[in-house]
Amino acid sequence: MHILITGGTGFVGRSLVKQLIPHQMTILSRDCDNAARQLKHVNSNSLQFINSLNHLSCLSDFDAVINLAGEPIVNKRWSEAQKKHICDSRWDITRKLVQLIKQSDSPPKVLINASAVGIYGDQKQLRVEEDTPYKTCGFAHYVCQEWENIAHQAHSQRTRVVVLRTGIVLGLQGGALEKMLPPYKLGLGGPLGSGQQYMPWIHMQDMVRAMQFLLETHACSGAFNLVAPHPVTNLEFSQTLAKLLGRPHFFVTPKFVMQWVLGESSCLLFDSVNAKPKRLTEMGFTFNYSRLQPALAQILAS
Incomplete structure (x- = not known):
């Protein structure tokens, strides 16, 4: 299978590329030399690199497209300029991919497109599955909803579309856990606010295994929650x-402190999404790490 991947040098992308060997992969990156260095753990015979989609008139040469590109949503305060950058970095490339798929005489069989559980909004303690109605408010919902709407425009009888509603991906060398470890190692760990907000999570191994499963299982289309079967509250996670x-x-960090430090983006820490991977498990996927403690223990041991 020949797969076009955007965001292949990101936190999830690097692990995904390794998971998808021995498929042939083309990685879209603004800096191909830097991308090759970041992916040096992968057999170079499996990879090639391009720095733009502009010279492509279609995607007939590809069997699949995996779109993970996008400005990290948590790295900076949400100024109006940063909000625009977050949106544009996701929506523009997705529109271009959809256009190229539609222009293809022999289009890719699947487009797998990133999204996030932020689409659901703050659901408090409610169990959240793929058909749970959204809380249609907030910037995170707005970003994900439009992102998914654009991706679904590629759907046809010849191309299925899968959207990945991810939770917190747990692994080393990136992601939320890397930011959390230093204060916890210093003994400064503790819940955020009341700690009762749910944190849907998934081990990196299961994340990339699930993506491969969705790639290779032709009956899969639509939205999938990429989260472990047993989400935990922030208090349980920190303990x-x-x-x-x-x-x-x-150490308890009051909510107002994080709101002062992060502004509007602090909602990502306090919105509660008790998400379950209903569709993924119904399709037959099994998790290696369904419980938090063994998942964290494996990562910390490595």
């Missing part, structure tokens, strides 16, 4: 992490 590190757990 588990502190226990595994052998550190105290008593």
